[in-house]
Every structure is written in structure tokens, then in C-alpha cells.
Amino acid sequence: MQKARIPITKLTGGIYRNTLEYTNEVFKKYSLGSGTYPYLMILYNKEGISQNQISKELAVDKALSARVIKKLIDLDYIRKETNTKDSRAYCLYLTDKAKAIIPAMKEELGIWNEIMTQNLTEEEKDNITDILSKVLGNIKKYRLENEESD
């Protein structure tokens, strides 16, 4: 007989919603609300990627990404440049204004991570990272298979 476990969706949903609430609060001073900060963190690590690549990375639909990126451009956090290899495509970059707040943002996210994982052993921290990565890998595989069959 299968053991009844709390569904992963319920647990990750709770963690995500709380993270959103926390980051909305601490990033309010930058006018960064409702899950917009991950766009800056991704561009910080991968400057010059396209809107489509960000959408894939965050697993959000293109229409939502387009809206968020427009807002971040209006706020002067992101700028776009025409791709030299493909004039129809754009590459996205952080502005100096965004780069200036990244260290403080990373510190805030570090504090939140510390709150969440305070009583976890090093082994538990490794385990949760490994297993969640495996889950996300399964999701990516599923999405890829489904895109192909579109």
C-alpha cells in the first residue's frame, strides 16, 4: 500500500507563496513586486539572453514574460539591444540601476534562505537541493516532450 504523503505541490506552493510575500515586502522599495525580481537575478547570471530564454528558464508563458520585461524596461532595470546575429531578436541586459541593487537583493534573499533552512542539517540541505533538482528535471523533460507533440 502506498503511504499517504503531503503532496509536493502543496509544500512547494506554500514555500513559493511565502517567498513571494517576503520578497514583495523587502523589494517594495525598488518597485519590484509580484515575482519580478527573478528576472533580474537570471539576467545577472546570464546577461544578453533573449525574452524566450528567460521565459523557459522561469517556466512562465511568453505573454507574462513580455509584460514583466516591459515593466522592468519602463523602470529602467532592463535594456534591450538588437541581436547582431538576428535583427528580429533582442538581447536583454541589466542597466546600471539594476546592477547597483543586485548585491542588496542577494543579501535579502540570503536572509530569507537562512530563515527557511535554519534548523536543517548540511545533509538535509544537500538532499533537498538534489531531490528538488530531480523533480524540476522531470518537469522540464515532460514540457519538452509536450512541446514536441504540439
Next chain:
Amino acid sequence: MQKARIPITKLTGGIYRNTLEYTNEVFKKYSLGSGTYPYLMILYNKEGISQNQISKELAVDKALSARVIKKLIDLDYIRKETNTKDSRAYCLYLTDKAKAIIPAMKEELGIWNEIMTQNLTEEEKDNITDILSKVLGNIKKYRLENEESD
């Protein structure tokens, strides 16, 4: 030296956003979009709880909960009754229309859970549930302490 790990927020965020996309798609036929289905699942397990209790359970702010619950009442999935012990408060219940779709919804969520955890060992499934529960416990403790200091 601390090992650099992928932040839990990034992993749970990715899982959550994909879950939202999946459930938006499969629950579209019930007009249940953007994370509204968890309200029905909670009421299914805890009939008669209040709007505030649901907000706490889901870790969302009261204003958002109020909007979603209003929408679910308009869609005839939830009904509210005056609390017999406190006439200013309401208790929330699933309607027959909601109860009728719960089994199919649980099946859809089960399929998604299966996709996400397909290659995990039983031990890994236990581990991830235990550790994520611990993380959520830390978050709840933090919120409680912060509410007290409000």
C-alpha cells in the same frame, strides 16, 4: 567554506510556476485559473473554516483571498454561512457543484505528482516531504513571530 547550492526559492519557484501552468490548463474546463483550485482542496479537507483560516493555510494575504473566494462564490463552487457562534463571521463550504468535480481534480493532481516524482526512490519521496515540511515549519514560526511584533 559553505558549499554553493541552488537556492530553495529558485527550485520551489520553478516547481510552483510549472504546477500553476499545468493546473491552469487541466482545470480550465472548470473555469478555475491562477491558483484558485487550492481553495477548493482546502475546503474539501476542512469544511466550515473561515476566510482568515484559509488565508493562513495558504499563506496569502487576506485581500487576495477575499477576491478569490468572491470569484468562487460567483462560480457557485463555494457558499458562505453565518457563523452561529459569531454573527460577524462566515464559515465557508463547498457547494454540490464543487464536490462533484473534486474526484476528477484529485486525479489530475495525482497525474501531475506522478510526472514530477517518477524516478524518485521511496526514500527520496519521504525525504523531500520531511525536509519541505521542516522548511514550511520554519516559515510559519517566522510569520508567527512577526505577526506578534506587529
